Structures are given as C-alpha cells and as structure tokens.
Amino acid sequence: MTQNGRYIPEPIKRQIRQRCGFGCVICGLPLYEYEHMREWSIVKEHNPDEMTILCPTHHAEKTRGLLPIAEVLTANSKPHNLRFGMSEAxxxxxxxxxxxxxxxxxxxxxxxxxxxxxxxxxxxxxxxxxxxxxxxxxxxxxxxxxxxxxxxxxxxxxxxxxxxxxxxxxxxxxxxxxxxxxxxxxxxxxxxxxxxxxxxxxxxxxxxxxxxxxxxxxxxxxxxxxxxxxxxxxxxxxxxxxx
Known part of the structure; x- marks a missing residue:
C-alpha cells in the first residue's frame, strides 16, 4: 500500500513494535526509530513487513553503511527482546x-x-x-x-x-x-x-x-x-x- 509522505500511520507503527518486541531488534533498547530495511528513497511506502525498529546507534550505523543489511534482516527475523522475553535494560x-x-x-x-x-x-x-x-x-x-x-x-x-x-x-x-x-x-x-x-x-x-x-x-x-x-x-x- 502506497503512503503519502514519510509519516508512518500509528497502526503500522504498532504492528512493527509488536513484531519487533518493542525495542531495537539488534540490542533490545526501548529507545528506537522506525526504519525501512530497504531505504525509503527506494520503496516509497510503509510496508510493516519490510520495516523494523533500531536504536539510534544501530540506525545511524545502517544509514552510514557501517551495519550490513544482512545483519539487520537476521535480527529482524529473531528480535533481541522476543528471544529473551524482556527488554534490554x-x-x-x-x-x-x-x-x-x-x-x-x-x-x-x-x-x-x-x-x-x-x-x-x-x-x-x-x-x-x-x-x-x-x-x-x-x-x-x-x-x-x-x-x-x-x-x-x-x-x-x-x-x-x-x-x-x-x-x-x-x-x-x-x-x-x-x-x-x-x-x-x-x-x-x-x-x-x-x-x-x-x-x-x-x-x-x-x-x-x-x-x-x-x-x-x-x-x-x-x-x-x-x-x-x-x-x-x-x-x-x-x-x-x-x-
């Protein structure tokens, strides 16, 4: 579904949070940002199945190309918090x-x-x-x-x-x-x-x-x-x- 602009509707944000365990999929911190695993400039839509949440540090690393997309995809399939049953401190x-x-x-x-x-x-x-x-x-x-x-x-x-x-x-x-x-x-x-x-x-x-x-x-x-x-x-x- 194509969305107008970069605003992410609240139901889509909630769906992403629920799937990702309410924290960065890599480290589990509850301080996070919503991220298009394939960049917004490419997809131009907010598909929750192709989005994840990352803490500011991991988000910045991905944006700068320091964090391989393969690592993000792997973490997204097995989010940190869902593996441990609780958030990172x-x-x-x-x-x-x-x-x-x-x-x-x-x-x-x-x-x-x-x-x-x-x-x-x-x-x-x-x-x-x-x-x-x-x-x-x-x-x-x-x-x-x-x-x-x-x-x-x-x-x-x-x-x-x-x-x-x-x-x-x-x-x-x-x-x-x-x-x-x-x-x-x-x-x-x-x-x-x-x-x-x-x-x-x-x-x-x-x-x-x-x-x-x-x-x-x-x-x-x-x-x-x-x-x-x-x-x-x-x-x-x-x-x-x-x-």
Missing part, C-alpha cells in the same frame, strides 16, 4: 537534592537533606517505590503489575526493564505506555529528568495488597478506599504507606 538519569512523585492527582515531594533513602510508596512494610541519593545521583526503584499479578515494568536503581508479553509497549519522549489492547492502558509512566516521575496509571502490589493508580485518584482495592488530590512534602519519614 535502559538507564534512567536522575539527580538532584529533591524528588517529586505524582500518583495520578496525588503528589509526594521529598528533600534529601536529611534522609538519603525514601520510600514514596510502601505496602505492608515493603518499599514498592524507593528513591535513593548516592554519589550525586538519584536511584529510582519501582515495580508495576497488571491486575492478575504479572510484572509489567521493573525499574531497579534506574535500570528500566519491561515484559514483552503485553499487547503493546511504547516509549515516546519520556512517557512509557503499556497497553493490553486498543485504547486499553495498563500502565503509563513519565520519567522526567532530573528528579520527577509521573505515574498516570498502574498497579502496585505486594503480599496480596494492591494499589491502583488512575489519572485522578488512587484506589485501595481491598478496602475500596479512593484518594484524590493528596499532597505531601517530607523532609524525613516516608511517603504514602498502605498496610
């Missing part, structure tokens, strides 16, 4: 003397002047979202699940990894979105350097206890408690705690 870059965490409309701020480690969200005594200041850097750790308890997103001290079992995973700018179907968002997180994280949607769970985050509230499912527009600033102690 992507490093986040956080720093500073304070941090901001938004859970939907609920807001938590912390100044590291006193405490070098803070739990922004604690469930049954376990720090589900933790931020640590170390050697001038802020190290973020968090885990997001679906309602059935399957791990969707894992950040371990700024190393971001996600499962490729989801219907769609998309990193656009600083926003990571995980979907279970068309217009069905399971998790959506914005990693705002140098010191903020915005959680628009997601499920945080530990020991059978679940906290659902939506754009306008937090829901404690076990007790059917809904929290809206809560704001906290901490110079010590902890953030949101649910027991």
């Amino acid at each position: 992507f490093p986040l870059r956080y720093s500073g003397d304070s941090c901001l965490v938004n859970f939907g409309s609920n807001r938590f701020m912390h100044d590291f002047a006193r405490d070098a480690v803070i739990s922004a969200l604690t469930i049954r005594g376990y720090p589900v979202i933790r931020i640590k200041k170390q050697d001038g850097s802020l190290l973020l750790s968090l885990r997001i699940f679906d309602k059935e308890g399957k791990l969707l997103l894992d950040v371990d001290e700024n190393e971001l990894i996600f499962s490729v079992d989801s219907w769609d995973v998309e990193l656009v700018g600083k926003r990571l979105t995980i979907r279970s179907g068309l217009r069905a968002i399971l998790a959506q997180v914005e990693f705002v350097a140098p010191s903020a994280i915005i959680i628009n949607r997601g499920t945080f769970a530990y020991d059978g206890f679940q906290v659902q985050v939506a754009p306008d509230h937090i829901l404690l499912e076990k007790y059917n408690i809904r929290m809206e527009k809560t704001s906290a600033r901490m110079n010590g102690g902890g953030g949101f705690r649910f027991d």
Whole structure:
C-alpha cells in the first residue's frame, strides 16, 4: 500500500513494535526509530513487513553503511527482546537534592537533606517505590503489575526493564505506555529528568495488597478506599504507606 509522505500511520507503527518486541531488534533498547530495511528513497511506502525498529546507534550505523543489511534482516527475523522475553535494560538519569512523585492527582515531594533513602510508596512494610541519593545521583526503584499479578515494568536503581508479553509497549519522549489492547492502558509512566516521575496509571502490589493508580485518584482495592488530590512534602519519614 502506497503512503503519502514519510509519516508512518500509528497502526503500522504498532504492528512493527509488536513484531519487533518493542525495542531495537539488534540490542533490545526501548529507545528506537522506525526504519525501512530497504531505504525509503527506494520503496516509497510503509510496508510493516519490510520495516523494523533500531536504536539510534544501530540506525545511524545502517544509514552510514557501517551495519550490513544482512545483519539487520537476521535480527529482524529473531528480535533481541522476543528471544529473551524482556527488554534490554535502559538507564534512567536522575539527580538532584529533591524528588517529586505524582500518583495520578496525588503528589509526594521529598528533600534529601536529611534522609538519603525514601520510600514514596510502601505496602505492608515493603518499599514498592524507593528513591535513593548516592554519589550525586538519584536511584529510582519501582515495580508495576497488571491486575492478575504479572510484572509489567521493573525499574531497579534506574535500570528500566519491561515484559514483552503485553499487547503493546511504547516509549515516546519520556512517557512509557503499556497497553493490553486498543485504547486499553495498563500502565503509563513519565520519567522526567532530573528528579520527577509521573505515574498516570498502574498497579502496585505486594503480599496480596494492591494499589491502583488512575489519572485522578488512587484506589485501595481491598478496602475500596479512593484518594484524590493528596499532597505531601517530607523532609524525613516516608511517603504514602498502605498496610
């Protein structure tokens, strides 16, 4: 099907992402660009079967002729992330003397002047979202699940990894979105350097206890408690705690 211009329609992008495991087919990084394996100047169409996704480094190597097309074709047939069942770790870059965490409309701020480690969200005594200041850097750790308890997103001290079992995973700018179907968002997180994280949607769970985050509230499912527009600033102690 011939397309007008170089704009790639969103359904075609999604089809390419799904086939490629939501990351560079060679190295697995979720920071990628859409690429025509036979150059756009030759094909002049967006055929998803003849397109792939490459990280900026591998894309530049291919464009300059330093990466043989045969290697791209081989990787496209066996994408890195699909072989391993998860994405390659992507490093986040956080720093500073304070941090901001938004859970939907609920807001938590912390100044590291006193405490070098803070739990922004604690469930049954376990720090589900933790931020640590170390050697001038802020190290973020968090885990997001679906309602059935399957791990969707894992950040371990700024190393971001996600499962490729989801219907769609998309990193656009600083926003990571995980979907279970068309217009069905399971998790959506914005990693705002140098010191903020915005959680628009997601499920945080530990020991059978679940906290659902939506754009306008937090829901404690076990007790059917809904929290809206809560704001906290901490110079010590902890953030949101649910027991």
